[in-house]
Amino acid sequence: VAEKVARVVRKDLIAPDVYEVDARWVSPPEVTFRAGQFVSLRCDGSGNTRRSYSIASSPSDTGGIELLVKLVPGGLGSALFRDLEVGHELHGTGPMGFFVNELRHGGDVVYAATGTGLAAALPMVQETLARPNEHGRVILYWGMRTASELYWLDRLERLAHPRLELHVCLSRATDVPRGGPLRRGRITSPVLAVVPTLASPIVYLVGNGDMVKELKDELVALGLDRRRQVRTEVFYPATKRGE
Numbered sequence: 001v002a003e004k005v006a007r008v009v010r011k012d013l014i015a016p017d018v019y020e021v022d023a024r025w026v027s028p029p030e031v032t033f034r035a036g037q038f039v040s041l042r043c044d045g046s047g048n049t050r051r052s053y054s055i056a057s058s059p060s061d062t063g064g065i066e067l068l069v070k071l072v073p074g075g076l077g078s079a080l081f082r083d084l085e086v087g088h089e090l091h092g093t094g095p096m097g098f099f100v101n102e103l104r105h106g107g108d109v110v111y112a113a114t115g116t117g118l119a120a121a122l123p124m125v126q127e128t129l130a131r132p133n134e135h136g137r138v139i140l141y142w143g144m145r146t147a148s149e150l151y152w153l154d155r156l157e158r159l160a161h162p163r164l165e166l167h168v169c170l171s172r173a174t175d176v177p178r179g180g181p182l183r184r185g186r187i188t189s190p191v192l193a194v195v196p197t198l199a200s201p202i203v204y205l206v207g208n209g210d211m212v213k214e215l216k217d218e219l220v221a222l223g224l225d226r227r228r229q230v231r232t233e234v235f236y237p238a239t240k241r242g243e
């Protein structure tokens with residue numbers, strides 16, 4: 001598969017160890033994709049090491065991609081983004097992936113994302129909200145640890161829509177101001193509490209493997225169809241601790 005090339009035009013540190021990167025396509029100059037898809041980027045000269053990154057921008061922008069990248073210690077993908085500068089090129093394949101919205105949602109829709117999983121979830125939520133023939137509830141849960149790690153609250157605010165309910169769940173926060181989208185705890189309990197109240201729900205799970213596995217198992221135990229009603233994208237594998 002021929003690699004595509006994009007040139008970095010912006011790299012902003014938006015939270016501790018989290019970068020927002022805007023890259024514009026060079027070759028080919030325009031690329032189409034579906035909300036939720038990712039690119040697989042080459043991390044070294046040999047091309048043997050690749051890492052995947054979800055496209056955070058809207059599919060209406062075919063001239064480039066926005067990525068949201070959390071640096072983790074010691075990794076090759078993280079080194080690529082740590083050293084990346086404006087003007088550098090990204091080489092990769094894609095866009096690809098099957099974690100995309102159903103072509104039509106007959107009922108309510110839940111998106112549950114942890115960490116940078118928000119990158120995939122945001123454009124999918126936007127796409128669903130823009131569908132004139134869908135009328136169900138759209139509920140987005142974003143799981144983070146503390147308020148100091150948060151980013152893109154402005155983007156989340158701009159999503160505001162009569163069909164959208166937004167919950168930002170902070171698993172390690174001790175006190176959370178009342179009245180806004182912030183709440184204490186992990187995303188698992190509120191998702192499991194709301195799903196039985198929904199009409200023909202489809203649940204999209206994206207982010208850390210432990211969350212995805214735990215919620216998928218529990219949702220299937222609640223009676224959701226494993227294949228048709230629970231759709232998943234794992235960013236990194238589940239640990240044995242199940243934390």
Ligand SMILES: Cc1cc2nc3c(=O)[nH]c(=O)nc-3n(C[C@H](O)[C@H](O)[C@H](O)COP(=O)(O)OP(=O)(O)OC[C@H]3O[C@@H](n4cnc5c(N)ncnc54)[C@H](O)[C@@H]3O)c2cc1C
Nearest residue numbers: 051052053054068069070072075076077078116119235236
């Ligand atoms: C389909 C897909 C889409 C992805 N989209 C994104 C994205 O949009 N943004 C993004 O930052 N990452 C994303 N990832 C993860 C990404 O591909 C890399 O795994 C990540 O950047 C770490 O790579 P690394 O080489 O630095 O470290 P590695 O050596 O590959 O990983 C080291 C460890 O870091 C942890 N880790 C990996 N990714 C994350 C993360 N995102 N947040 C917290 N801890 C993590 C895991 O425990 C992992 O075992 C995606 C992965 C997949 C499979």
